[in-house]
Amino acid sequence: MRNDELKGRPKIKIGFVGGGPNSFIGYSHRLAARFDNRFEFVAGVFSRDINKSRKFGTSLGLDTQRCYDDYFLMAKQESKRTDGIEALGIMTPSGDHYKIAKAFIQNKVHIISDKPLTATVDDAIKLEKIVKKHKIVFALTHNYSAYPMLREAKSIIEKGKIGKVMLINVEYPQGYTVGIKKKEEASILKWRLDKNMCGPSMILSEIGTHAYHLLRYVTNLEVKEVAAEVTSLSSELTVDDNAFLLLRMNNNSRGSIWISSAATGGENGLKIRVYGNKGSVEWYQDDPNHLKFTELGEPTKIITRASKTVSNLSLQSSRVAAGHPEGFFEAFANIYTEFADSIQKRKKNKKFNYVHPTIKDGVKGIKFIFAAKKSSDQNSKWIKL
Template sequence: MVGGGQGAFIGAVHRIAARIDDRYQLVAGALSSDPDRAAASAAELGIDPTRSYNSFAEMAKAEAARPDGIEAVSIVTPNHLHADAAVAFLEAGIHVICDKPLSVSQAEGLRIKQCLQESSAQFFLTHNYTGYPLIREARDMISTGKLGKIRVVQAEYAQDWLAEPLETTGQKQASWRTDPKATGGGGAIGDIGTHAYNLVHYITGLEAQELAADLTSFVPGRAVDDNAHIWLRFKGGAKGQLWVSQVAVGNENALRLRIYGDKGGLEWEQENPNILWFTPLGGLRQRLTRGSGALSEAATAATRIPAGHPEGYLEAFATLYNDVADVLIHNKSADHLPNIMDGLDGMWFIEACIASSKNNGSWCERNL
C-alpha cells in the first residue's frame, strides 16, 4: 500500500475491503511521506520493518526485485501523488489498484495510460459504489432493456461536513481536499462528483457528449468549489442533471440516482443501498431488495449474506477487491470494473466543469 498511514481515512477502508473476502495479505507499504510516521504506521499494521519504505519509488524497485515481492499495490494517497506512484509500479510490472479520481489532470492521466500500455501489469480504479449489488442489478436491468431508451438521469451527491471552514483547523482530510494543488483544482466535483458521474455511466452505459456547470465556493476563503450544479447532454439524446454539494446541511452521504426510460424508471439511495425501486410504465412501483432470489446473476454474485441482513459501504468496496482478485488470479473478465478510461473520463469531467463555470456556464464538449 502507498499512503494510508496514521491519520488517513481511505487507507483503512481499502485494507478492510481487501480482507473481507480473504483474498489479500498486506505485506509491504510506503504508508507516509514522513519516515517516522511511515515506520510507526507499518508497525501498527504488522508489516515487517524491512518492507516498510520511505517512498513509493523505493518500494516499487525493491518489491519488484524480491522473489516474494508484492503482486499488486493499492494507491490511497491524495490525488496529486496518484500518477507518479502508479507509473512507478506499472513500470515495475506490479498491478495497480488506485483510489479515485485518477489524478489531477487529463495530462497526468494520459501519462498513466501510456505507461499501462507498455506494462505487463493491469490497472484498476476504485469507484467503490459500483460494487453495490443493487447498482449491479440496475445496470443489468438497463442493459437488458427493462427501462427502454433512457431519457432522463438525475444524480445528486450531498454532504454537509464542509459547511464550515474545517480546513482552517488543521483537520487532515479537509486540508488536502480543499487544496487545489493536491486536488488539481476541483473540490466537491472531484471528491464526490466523480463518483456520481461515474455511476451514471456505469449503470446506464450512456456517454456524455457535453456538459455545462455552475461551481460555487460558499465558504469564505475556500479555494475550491463546495457546491456544483451540472447539466449533461448524452450521446443518443438523453439529458442529465447532477447536483454535488459538501455544504448541504442535514446531508451526511446522500448519493441518490433516478433514471427514467420510455418503459420504466429506477430510484436508488446509497444511505439505504439494499433497496432499489422500479416502476414499469403503466405498472405498480416495485421494491427490489438485495439478496432476493429474483435478482440478476450480476447482483447475486455481489451478495454475501441472506436477504434482510444489511450489506453496505465496506462490502461494496470489498466486492471490487474480490473482483480484481478474480481477474488477476483466474483471468476473469474485467469489463464490469472501473478502469483507466473511466479515470480519464473523470478527469475530463472535472476539467470541463471548471472550464464551463469560469466561462459563465458555457457548454464544454467531451474530448475523449
C-alpha cells in the same frame, strides 16, 4: 454469492502506498483487500514522515523490513524479492497517483488506485499509456458502482426493462464545509486546498467523479456535453463546495448531477434515478439493500438484495442472505475481489471483460472534471467532452 474460498487460487501479494494514521480512506482499502481472502498484505509506505510510516506499518502487523521509507525504495526493493508484491493499492492525494503508479508499473505490478485518477489530464493520459504498454491490470475504486442493488439497476436497464433512457439524475449532498472557518480549513481539507494535488475543483474531484462514473456505469451511456456552475457557498472557504451540472447524453437523453459539501446536514446522500420511456429505477445509499423499480402504469416495486429474481451480476456482488444488511465496506471489497480476478485471468492470458472500473474510466473522469470546470469558468457554456 461471494465468500472467502480460494478454490486453488494463490493469494496475491499486495502492498499499499498512503492510507496512514488518521487517513480518510486507508482502512477501507486494507479491509476491502482482506474481505474475500484474495490478498496477502505484505508491504507499504503509509506517510511521507518515515517514523510515522514505520510505526503505523508495524502496528498493522507488517514485517519491519517491508515498511519502507518511501515509494521509490519500496518499488525497488520489492522488485528484487522472489516474494515481492504483485499488486499495489494507492490512496495518497490524487496529484501523486501517477508518479507512484509509474514507479511500480515498470516492475509489472498491477495497480488499484483511488479516484480521481490524477490531478491533471496530462498525467492521466501518460498513466494510461504505461498501463497499456506494460499490460498490467488497473482498477479504480469507484466503490459505489459495486453495491449489489446498484448493479441490479444496471442489469434492469441493460435488459431494456425501463425502455429507452430519457432522464438521469445523480445527487450527492454532503454538509462538511458548512460553517467552516478560514483558520480551520487547512486542518480539515489538508491537500484538498492545493490544486496540484486535488485538481481544478475540490467538489468535482471529491464526489463529482463518483457521480459521473455512476451515471455512466448504470446507464452504459456517455456524456456528450456538460454545462456547469461550480461555486463556493461557504463564506470562509477557499475552494469550491457546490456544483450543478446539466448533461447532454450520447443517446440524446438528458442528465443532471448535483454535488455539494455545503448541504447542511447532508451526510453521504448519494442517489441515482434513471427514467426511461417504459419505466424507471431509483437507488439511494441510505437504503442500499433496496432498489425501486417502476414499470409504466404499474405501482412501484421494491426489489431486495439477494432476492430470487435479481441478476447474476447483483447476486455475485452479495455475500449474505436477503434481509441482512450489506453496505459500504462490502461494495468496496467487491472492487478488490474483482481486481484479484482480473489479475489471475491476465496471468493465464485469458480474454476477459473487466467488471471493476478501469484506467479508461479514470481518464474519462479527469477529462470530465476539467470540462465541467471550464464550463463554469465560462458562465456555464456548453462544453463538449
